[in-house]
Amino acid sequence: MSTATNNLTEGISSAxxxxxxxxxxxxxxxxxxxxxxxxxxxxxxxxxxxxSNSFVSCETVDEVAGAIKNMVTQGSxxxxxAVHALRIVASNYPPADAFTDVGSQEELLSQLRQARDxxxxxxxxxxxxxxxxxxxxxxATEAVNNQQCVDDAIAASIKLILQGIxxxxxxxxxxxxxxxxxxxxxxxxxxxxxxxxxxxxxxxRDGKKITVYTPETRPYLQGAKLTAPSIQExxxxxxxxxxxMPAHIMSEGKIQKYITAADLITVDGHVVNKIxxxxxxxxxxxxxxxxxxxxxxxDNTKLVRDDIxxxxxxxxxxxxxxxxxxxxxxxxxxxxxxxxxxxKYVSGIVTVHGVLNPYMLNNYPNW
Amino acid sequence: MSTATNNLTEGISSAxxxxxxxxxxxxxxxxxxxxxxxxxxxxxxxxxxxxSNSFVSCETVDEVAGAIKNMVTQGSxxxxxAVHALRIVASNYPPADAFTDVGSQEELLSQLRQARDxxxxxxxxxxxxxxxxxxxxxxATEAVNNQQCVDDAIAASIKLILQGIxxxxxxxxxxxxxxxxxxxxxxxxxxxxxxxxxxxxxxxRDGKKITVYTPETRPYLQGAKLTAPSIQExxxxxxxxxxxMPAHIMSEGKIQKYITAADLITVDGHVVNKIxxxxxxxxxxxxxxxxxxxxxxxDNTKLVRDDIxxxxxxxxxxxxxxxxxxxxxxxxxxxxxxxxxxxKYVSGIVTVHGVLNPYMLNNYPNW
Numbered sequence: 005m006s007t008a009t010n011n012l013t014e015g016i017s018s019a020x021x022x023x024x025x026x027x028x029x030x031x032x033x034x035x036x037x038x039x040x041x042x043x044x045x046x047x048x049x050x051x052x053x054x055x056s057n058s059f060v061s062c063e064t065v066d067e068v069a070g071a072i073k074n075m076v077t078q079g080s081x082x083x084x085x086a087v088h089a090l091r092i093v094a095s096n097y098p099p100a101d102a103f104t105d106v107g108s109q110e111e112l113l114s115q116l117r118q119a120r121d122x123x124x125x126x127x128x129x130x131x132x133x134x135x136x137x138x139x140x141x142x143x144a145t146e147a148v149n150n151q152q153c154v155d156d157a158i159a160a161s162i163k164l165i166l167q168g169i170x171x172x173x174x175x176x177x178x179x180x181x182x183x184x185x186x187x188x189x190x191x192x193x194x195x196x197x198x199x200x201x202x203x204x205x206x207x208x209r210d211g212k213k214i215t216v217y218t219p220e221t222r223p224y225l226q227g228a229k230l231t232a233p234s235i236q237e238x239x240x241x242x243x244x245x246x247x248x249m250p251a252h253i254m255s256e257g258k259i260q261k262y263i264t265a266a267d268l269i270t271v272d273g274h275v276v277n278k279i280x281x282x283x284x285x286x287x288x289x290x291x292x293x294x295x296x297x298x299x300x301x302x303d304n305t306k307l308v309r310d311d312i313x314x315x316x317x318x319x320x321x322x323x324x325x326x327x328x329x330x331x332x333x334x335x336x337x338x339x340x341x342x343x344x345x346x347x348k349y350v351s352g353i354v355t356v357h358g359v360l361n362p363y364m365l366n367n368y369p370n371w
Numbered sequence: 372m373s374t375a376t377n378n379l380t381e382g383i384s385s386a387x388x389x390x391x392x393x394x395x396x397x398x399x400x401x402x403x404x405x406x407x408x409x410x411x412x413x414x415x416x417x418x419x420x421x422x423s424n425s426f427v428s429c430e431t432v433d434e435v436a437g438a439i440k441n442m443v444t445q446g447s448x449x450x451x452x453a454v455h456a457l458r459i460v461a462s463n464y465p466p467a468d469a470f471t472d473v474g475s476q477e478e479l480l481s482q483l484r485q486a487r488d489x490x491x492x493x494x495x496x497x498x499x500x501x502x503x504x505x506x507x508x509x510x511a512t513e514a515v516n517n518q519q520c521v522d523d524a525i526a527a528s529i530k531l532i533l534q535g536i537x538x539x540x541x542x543x544x545x546x547x548x549x550x551x552x553x554x555x556x557x558x559x560x561x562x563x564x565x566x567x568x569x570x571x572x573x574x575x576r577d578g579k580k581i582t583v584y585t586p587e588t589r590p591y592l593q594g595a596k597l598t599a600p601s602i603q604e605x606x607x608x609x610x611x612x613x614x615x616m617p618a619h620i621m622s623e624g625k626i627q628k629y630i631t632a633a634d635l636i637t638v639d640g641h642v643v644n645k646i647x648x649x650x651x652x653x654x655x656x657x658x659x660x661x662x663x664x665x666x667x668x669x670d671n672t673k674l675v676r677d678d679i680x681x682x683x684x685x686x687x688x689x690x691x692x693x694x695x696x697x698x699x700x701x702x703x704x705x706x707x708x709x710x711x712x713x714x715k716y717v718s719g720i721v722t723v724h725g726v727l728n729p730y731m732l733n734n735y736p737n738w
């Protein structure tokens with residue numbers, strides 16, 4: 005039974021109650037994703053993970069924008085690095101009580117807006133960067149108007165955003181963890197981020213013995229590089245397979261649940277997620293295995309399947325593995341990055357309101 | 372309509388009638404797989420393909436056994452290299468009319484048997500090597516008894532075996548080609564060898580415009596390395612995808628047929644083939660796409676699904692792509708090499724008798 009909704013209603017921090025930060029693996033701990041420290045933005049380098057836990061240190065906004073552009077970080081990393089970058093600008097200004105005139109306040113806001121523009125341009129299609137920067141800049145403007153320390157205000161704003169996010173992660177993870185049963189074998193796809201990893205950690209802490217099967221997720225191998233090491237780090241049994249194996253593992257009776265994240269869920273219950281999610285869901289359906297997907301925010305511009313356009317990336321990536329050619333250059337290829345799983349194959353959407361029927365999402369204004 | 376059965380009945384060579392050798396891509400032409408030339412066995416090096424068309428030249432039986440063991444060749448390459456290796460021994464003997472006594476004949480047969488033992492030991496689980504060597508050795512023994520040239524007898528025996536095989540390929544390929552329709556998109560899996568490639572070549576020659584989608588086939592990438600270049604070479608449109616994409620491509624309406632080889636088909640209609648075949652078949656079924664598998668010989672020791680044991684190879688391979696690590700060494704992995712597709716998901720078995728219903732294979736003594 006999920007107690008998630010109650011916690012939210014009562015205003016208790018789910019993340020604190022569940023001790024989330026102590027449970028998260030290295031790569032998902034926010035201070036390892038991106039942090040502001042001694043005037044610099046320190047970004048966890050996902051390109052080097054899992055072979056080394058290294059960081060990229062940025063002293064200027066341009067360096068942060070460059071790191072975001074060069075795919076140093078992914079997931080929540082781009083926007084978190086971007087909002088921390090505003091502190092490189094703000095921390096170079098004196099506290100508010102040292103402001104001598106209106107000019108210096110306007111100069112700071114102007115510099116922050118210039119920084120925002122550079123950061124947004126680093127990945128123009130990443131809307132999270134734009135939205136989070138807008139929220140933090142709004143707080144900064146308010147601080148200027150109230151003659152408060154802008155850097156402190158930005159830091160507090162970032163802290164508040166993170167707290168809200170990790171509360172939501174904890175709430176969803178608890179809802180999913182309560183559905184996991186002792187002895188379950190769980191299939192996932194790609195890297196399902198903190199919601200999924202915390203659900204596993206909660207289930208394990210609740211005394212349930214589970215085993216996770218993680219497909220490697222070609223072409224970028226997020227399953228091999230991110231998911232498998234993260235799950236191993238939290239002490240849950242994990243087995244790496246290639247992307248052509250899920251149905252066979254199901255046929256052995258080793259999978260009881262299929263659980264993924266979702267890049268987007270339409271209001272009519274279609275799950276848009278990393279390529280491969282759909283065919284695993286079909287195979288799960290054929291084996292009577294339920295499929296649960298973590299929701300991340302209702303998008304009222306994405307009501308039905310036809311509102312989705314699947315991004316196609318450079319097909320040259322498909323001819324490479326770890327940067328080395330798998331075939332000759334003249335071979336035609338395709339690289340659709342996501343696929344769409346219709347609600348027929350979806351057993352539940354994991355939300356802050358608990359696990360919802362995919363056909364009933366329109367009943368909820370926010371999830 | 373398939374005319375395959377008629378051709379066989381009338382004793383006409385399907386391979387010759389269809390002009391098979393001129394149609395085959397480089398890697399499937401028997402003289403590029405393995406040949407005997409000037410006292411040496413020349414083996415096509417599949418490890419270098421498609422980046423170069425190179426060969427390994429072997430002067431001794433031990434060198435041939437080593438090449439087979441080191442995976443220089445695959446498919447029909449191991450047994451074809453092995454039988455040619457017998458000619459290294461036999462061609463060093465004088466023609467039969469120069470035999471001076473029974474001793475030299477027995478010495479040759481003894482050396483051929485020693486060669487056979489070395490060659491069989493190179494891949495002990497490859498039954499094709501054993502069966503073909505036994506057939507050729509039987510011919511050699513007969514030649515000794517009849518005081519004929521042993522080397523000539525071995526060469527004739529190999530030629531006869533190849534002719535039978537390519538006749539069967541041509542017959543099956545014709546049966547499949549007749550089912551392919553103009554405009555078809557075709558999904559395959561792994562490298563379906565000459566039967567499939569010839570079916571595409573026949574369909575194209577018959578004026579049908581087709582496009583083939585080939586998953587890369589991790590971990591060894593046979594789809595990327597062998598299938599895609601072979602199909603491109605015969606002038607048929609081919610698109611490389613990763614193993615997690617087939618269902619998405621189906622959902623776009625781009626696939627009308629799913630066609631693979633089979634390592635084995637049980638008499639009760641289960642298709643045993645390279646891992647991934649099963650989940651593609653489930654996805655095809657969900658999209659109303661028929662699945663056809665090429666049969667390669669009824670095996671009366673494999674009557675039902677429970678007679679199949681799926682080989683598990685070294686899981687360390689799953690942590691590598693092109694020899695480079697995809698994750699850290701401590702991650703557990705699994706490497707089942709094949710999967711089993713039940714007849715429920717199989718629309719037809721492509722045999723020398725035409726395309727058969729998978730539930731009716733027991734009606735045929737040989738396929």
